Amino acid sequence: MVDVKEQINMNKKSNDVITLSVPNKPEYVSVIRLTVSGIANRMGFDIEEIEDIKVAISEACTNAITHGICEEENKFVVDFFTEEEKLTIYVYDNGKGCLSSNIKTPNIGELKEGGLGVFIIKSLMDDVEITSNNGKGTVIKMTKRVGDDV
Ligand SMILES: Nc1ncnc2c1ncn2[C@@H]1O[C@H](COP(=O)(O)OP(=O)(O)OP(=O)(O)O)[C@@H](O)[C@H]1O
Numbered sequence: 001m002v003d004v005k006e007q008i009n010m011n012k013k014s015n016d017v018i019t020l021s022v023p024n025k026p027e028y029v030s031v032i033r034l035t036v037s038g039i040a041n042r043m044g045f046d047i048e049e050i051e052d053i054k055v056a057i058s059e060a061c062t063n064a065i066t067h068g069i070c071e072e073e074n075k076f077v078v079d080f081f082t083e084e085e086k087l088t089i090y091v092y093d094n095g096k097g098c099l100s101s102n103i104k105t106p107n108i109g110e111l112k113e114g115g116l117g118v119f120i121i122k123s124l125m126d127d128v129e130i131t132s133n134n135g136k137g138t139v140i141k142m143t144k145r146v147g148d149d150v
């Protein structure tokens with residue numbers, strides 16, 4: 001029989017993938033926030049890091065819902081890749097996509113309302129990559145390393 005401590009260690013080391021297929025409705029963003037906080041908590045992220053991940057994932061999902069989804073698509077997909085030291089999250093939509101020039105870092109001196117989501121995601125996560133193709137959808141990949149904020 002595997003004792004509890006050994007079991008926890010085994011869980012910690014495993015590289016797992018969790019996939020959510022999410023209806024294109026804003027009310028499900030809170031479900032994704034709860035899911036990621038459970039995953040990140042298990043991986044050993046602290047409360048502040050978990051809050052950062054929750055804010056970043058909410059912005060990415062809100063973008064998928066508001067900008068990404070087109071009439072033929074009624075869902076988007078979130079993948080969580082857990083590794084011992086880092087969590088990588090992908091948010092995919094098969095929506096209308098956009099030109100990469102739309103996704104630019106705002107100039108902090110002339111902030112206006114809107115256009116802050118990607119900036120916030122980049123500030124809170126360690127690595128962020130966005131791939132968008134007009135008409136073919138968007139993928140945002142974001143990574144957070146455990147204990148990197150100290
Ligand atoms: N999933 C997506 N599909 C298509 N376009 C996107 C997607 N995500 C972002 N974009 C484009 O990138 C721009 C910048 O996104 P960002 O989240 O920074 O700002 P916003 O959503 O316009 O405003 P805010 O997030 O502050 O409410 C969007 O206005 C949109 O044109």
Ligand SMILES: [Mg+2]
Pocket residue numbers: 059062063115116117118
């Ligand atoms: Mg946004």
